[in-house]
Amino acid sequence: DGGITQSPKYLFRKEGQNVTLSCEQNLNHDAMYWYRQDPGQGLRLIYYSQIVNDFQKGDIAEGYSVSREKKESFPLTVTSAQKNPTAFYLCASSLMLGQGNQPQHFGDGTRLSIL
Amino acid sequence: AQSVTQLDSHVSVSEGTPVLLRCNYSSSYSPSLFWYVQHPNKGLQLLLKYTSAATLVKGINGFEAEFKKSETSFHLTKPSAHMSDAAEYFCVVGGFKTIFGAGTRLFVKA
Numbered sequence: 001d002g003g004i005t006q007s008p009k010y011l012f013r014k015e016g017q018n019v020t021l022s023c024e025q026n027l028n029h030d031a032m033y034w035y036r037q038d039p040g041q042g043l044r045l046i047y048y049s050q051i052v053n054d055f056q057k058g059d060i061a062e063g064y065s066v067s068r069e070k071k072e073s074f075p076l077t078v079t080s081a082q083k084n085p086t087a088f089y090l091c092a093s094s095l096m097l098g099q100g101n102q103p104q105h106f107g108d109g110t111r112l113s114i115l
Numbered sequence: 116a117q118s119v120t121q122l123d124s125h126v127s128v129s130e131g132t133p134v135l136l137r138c139n140y141s142s143s144y145s146p147s148l149f150w151y152v153q154h155p156n157k158g159l160q161l162l163l164k165y166t167s168a169a170t171l172v173k174g175i176n177g178f179e180a181e182f183k184k185s186e187t188s189f190h191l192t193k194p195s196a197h198m199s200d201a202a203e204y205f206c207v208v209g210g211f212k213t214i215f216g217a218g219t220r221l222f223v224k225a
Contacts, residue, residue: 004158040124042205042217043159090158100209101147101166106158 002027006091006107012115013078013085021076021110023091031097032074033104036060037088046089049074050097078112086113117142119208121216129224134178134193136219138206141187147209148189150180153218154202162204165189176200196223 004025013019025032031050035043045058049068063082068074074093078085088111092104122137140146147166151159163174170182180191189206201223206216 006158040218043215045212088156092159098211100211100213101164102209103149103161103164104159104213106151106160108158109156111156
């Protein structure tokens with residue numbers, strides 16, 4: 001079955017450390033997204049990509065970086081510049097960017113905590 | 116501009132009773148609307164979507180939603196709640212930028 005795989009499920013970060021969250025999809029979708037979810041809050045967009053080698057900042061991109069070297073993969077790096085990284089991170093994909101009638105498909109998330 | 120408002124942050128029902136989760140939207144054109152469900156420590160799962168076909172949309176697990184343009188609403192209902200329905204529900208407006216509601220947490224009492 002096609003879907004989105006996020007790994008690891010749980011991740012711990014030490015002070016001053018960069019960590020990378022993996023997101024892989026086999027849905028043949030062009031668009032991919034990273035969201036941050038804090039307790040009791042909705043989803044906030046970090047970065048999105050509409051095609052390989054192209055990505056754009058979302059609403060809360062500071063302290064994060066991404067790459068899109070392959071269509072299937074969209075890893076997110078949480079850098080030491082992100083002072084409050086503890087959150088639940090969700091990766092999603094959709095057929096194309098801007099196609100409002102197409103739903104996004106989500107992975108099962110990575111929970112990042114500070115040591 | 117588009118926006119979405121979920122009118123209740125928490126809803127509590129007894130098992131076997133109806134569920135109503137309320138959502139209002141704002142859009143300058145005919146919107147695409149979605150409801151997603153999120154169980155603890157899981158991603159969002161699509162329940163149903165409205166894309167300007169029938170105004171009453173049936174989804175998975177017995178949920179349905181009715182698009183009412185005059186009221187700019189897209190409320191989610193289920194005739195009889197089950198314990199497994201306890202989760203967080205998100206109303207979403209599709210467009211060039213997807214807009215997520217803040218979520219409604221559904222509690223189901225035995």
